[in-house]
Amino acid sequence: MDVKDIFSYDWSYLLPEFIILGFATALSLLDLFAGKRLGKSVIGWLTLAGVVLAAVFVFVNIGKLDEPYAYMADTIRIDDYGNAFKLLFLGGVAFTVLLSLSYMKQDEIRHGGEYYYLLLTGLLGAMVMASSADLITMFVGLELLSMSSYVLVGLRKHSLQSNESAFKYIVSGSISTAVTLFGMSYVYGLTGTTNIYEISVRLSEAAMAGYEFMVYAGFAFLAVGLAFKISAAPNHMWAPDVYQGAATPVTAFLAVVSKAAGFALVFRLLLIGFFNIQTDTRFFFDQGALYLAIIAGASMIIGNTMALRQTNVKRMMAYSGIAQAGYMLVAFAPPTILFFGEVTFFLFAYLLASFGAFAVIMVVARDQQTDDLKGFAGLYHRSPLMAVSMSIFLLSLAGIPVSAGFFGKFYIFMGAIAQQSYVLAAIMIATSVVSYYYYFGIIRQMYMRPGATEAPLSVPKTIGALVLILALATVVFGAFPGLVTDYVQTHLNHGFNFGDMLPPNFQ
Amino acid sequence: MSVSITSYLLVALILFCVGLYGALTKRNAVVVLISIELMLNAVNINLVAFSKYGLYPAVTGHIFSLFTMTVAAAEVAVALAILIALYRNKETVNVDEMDSMKR
Numbered sequence: 001m002d003v004k005d006i007f008s009y010d011w012s013y014l015l016p017e018f019i020i021l022g023f024a025t026a027l028s029l030l031d032l033f034a035g036k037r038l039g040k041s042v043i044g045w046l047t048l049a050g051v052v053l054a055a056v057f058v059f060v061n062i063g064k065l066d067e068p069y070a071y072m073a074d075t076i077r078i079d080d081y082g083n084a085f086k087l088l089f090l091g092g093v094a095f096t097v098l099l100s101l102s103y104m105k106q107d108e109i110r111h112g113g114e115y116y117y118l119l120l121t122g123l124l125g126a127m128v129m130a131s132s133a134d135l136i137t138m139f140v141g142l143e144l145l146s147m148s149s150y151v152l153v154g155l156r157k158h159s160l161q162s163n164e165s166a167f168k169y170i171v172s173g174s175i176s177t178a179v180t181l182f183g184m185s186y187v188y189g190l191t192g193t194t195n196i197y198e199i200s201v202r203l204s205e206a207a208m209a210g211y212e213f214m215v216y217a218g219f220a221f222l223a224v225g226l227a228f229k230i231s232a233a234p235n236h237m238w239a240p241d242v243y244q245g246a247a248t249p250v251t252a253f254l255a256v257v258s259k260a261a262g263f264a265l266v267f268r269l270l271l272i273g274f275f276n277i278q279t280d281t282r283f284f285f286d287q288g289a290l291y292l293a294i295i296a297g298a299s300m301i302i303g304n305t306m307a308l309r310q311t312n313v314k315r316m317m318a319y320s321g322i323a324q325a326g327y328m329l330v331a332f333a334p335p336t337i338l339f340f341g342e343v344t345f346f347l348f349a350y351l352l353a354s355f356g357a358f359a360v361i362m363v364v365a366r367d368q369q370t371d372d373l374k375g376f377a378g379l380y381h382r383s384p385l386m387a388v389s390m391s392i393f394l395l396s397l398a399g400i401p402v403s404a405g406f407f408g409k410f411y412i413f414m415g416a417i418a419q420q421s422y423v424l425a426a427i428m429i430a431t432s433v434v435s436y437y438y439y440f441g442i443i444r445q446m447y448m449r450p451g452a453t454e455a456p457l458s459v460p461k462t463i464g465a466l467v468l469i470l471a472l473a474t475v476v477f478g479a480f481p482g483l484v485t486d487y488v489q490t491h492l493n494h495g496f497n498f499g500d501m502l503p504p505n506f507q
Numbered sequence: 508m509s510v511s512i513t514s515y516l517l518v519a520l521i522l523f524c525v526g527l528y529g530a531l532t533k534r535n536a537v538v539v540l541i542s543i544e545l546m547l548n549a550v551n552i553n554l555v556a557f558s559k560y561g562l563y564p565a566v567t568g569h570i571f572s573l574f575t576m577t578v579a580a581a582e583v584a585v586a587l588a589i590l591i592a593l594y595r596n597k598e599t600v601n602v603d604e605m606d607s608m609k610r
Binding site for chain 2: 135136139140143147150151154157158159160161163164165166167168170171174175177178179181182184185186188189190191192193194202206209211240241244245315
């Protein structure tokens with residue numbers, strides 16, 4: 001490919017990525033030359049502006065794009081699947097920035113500038129993960145996100161817990177990166193290409209030519225390695241420690257953006273890469289789906305039972321996040337034709353409820369100087385708004401009706417029934433019932449236990465507004481889930497092809 | 508005389524397992540990081556071997572291994588930075604003692 005070819009692409013579809021990259025670069029220079037003179041929050045607000053601008057251009061792309069647009073043999077592929085995930089990431093990072101603006105006033109993070117542009121580079125990595133169809137770019141995006149989050153977790157340099165959790169995160173992250181790469185190397189060896197559409201064709205040839213074992217090994221390595229990013233069962237042990245040690249906005253970032261990015265990668269890579277393989281039965285819908293179902297079931301069981309004994313709220317949210325990853329994998333093992341809609345709605349509801357819950361946790365933890373469950377005692381008498389909103393978020397996470405989370409779970413449950421995976425559906429129901437116990441544990445503290453103090457809780461204005469909006473959104477989308485699902489269906493998934501992820505000739 | 512692909516894959520697999528064993532059992536944090544490098548180098552051996560002897564020999568494997576090397580270097584740099592920050596707060600590189608958050 002000569003130079004002329006590169007300029008013949010229409011680069012305007014990549015504007016969201018370029019904006020994030022540009023803002024990250026410009027803000028790091030701004031922080032370097034004028035960091036002292038600017039107030040700390042200026043860089044935060046500029047970050048927010050960049051994220052909103054990028055989201056505007058994602059919407060422009062959605063309106064403009066009729067079919068996927070591929071750059072340089074699919075290394076970056078702009079399709080509706082990627083766009084949907086990008087909107088989730090951008091929303092998540094916007095909420096993270098809003099939380100951080102208030103968190104920074106605590107003066108625990110002394111490098112405010114670095115904090116914000118590391119968020120942006122992490123976001124860029126997530127966006128690349130969501131829209132690449134090539135092993136190399138996927139890997140680079142994954143590592144860009146991972147490395148930004150390692151530093152973000154360890155940014156409270158003088159807190160021992162933060163250091164410790166960052167070290168645990170990077171060690172377990174690197175091990176799982178190595179496992180993922182090992183799987184990728186087997187897949188590459190059988191196919192001689194890194195483009196996942198070619199991989200899909202050639203892997204099925206390889207499987208028929210008697211290399212099934214290598215194909216299965218590659219699948220297993222990839223699934224185990226990538227389970228780290230979504231904090232699912234075999235690779236979930238990092239989550240509680242890291243969530244506890246990190247600053248609360250970073251925890252929310254990891255719980256939502258990083259996890260959603262992991263899902264974007266897992267779905268695209270495993271679905272397309274292993275879709276065509278057919279030996280006796282269809283591998284992906286048979287052995288592959290079984291393997292993923294075991295991961296999903298184990299995550300739901302481990303997450304929900306381990307959460308029962310937690311007294312630290314952030315650790316509890318970590319185990320709850322492991323369980324949520326399990327629910328989401330249920331939709332994927334094996335996917336129905338409605339899979340894309342199910343997953344985007346579930347992630348959307350999870351985004352609203354998680355950020356709301358973490359915002360409340362942040363305010364309460366700062367007031368009480370502890371992440372302990374006891375800190376919530378008597379919250380209703382101190383700040384009814386916070387207590388009621390927190391209850392709504394917890395009900396949504398638990399999946400109780402008239403909250404967005406209920407429909408998220410309901411769609412996935414119906415998908416599992418349609419695929420006749422009754423065991424998974426049963427595990428999902430049973431563990432959901434278990435999860436009510438610990439979600440209601442917080443609610444019990446807020447309403448029924450006397451707190452140490454009755455003084456009104458001081459809530460920063462941005463956090464108050466954010467929590468109120470998120471709580472309203474959770475209720476509104478719980479009453480009218482069609483607002484989101486219709487948008488997804490008409491704008492992002494009109495061909496029922498998972499947001500143009502599948503090429504037209506795929507069977 | 509050419510060496511068969513099986514030998515390369517076997518070496519890589521052994522290296523990977525040694526690295527994984529080291530990363531999971533060693534107590535010294537620096538040794539853990541070195542073990543992780545072993546795992547990543549096993550991947551590089553695989554990629555380069557496959558790009559000559561794979562089912563579809565192609566140069567892509569070499570390119571991929573360049574990317575993994577670069578990223579591995581960046582990763583270990585971040586890991587050492589975090590370890591130094593940890594060492595300043597708690598003068599130990601012993602993984603067993605990093606246990607301030609339990610259960």
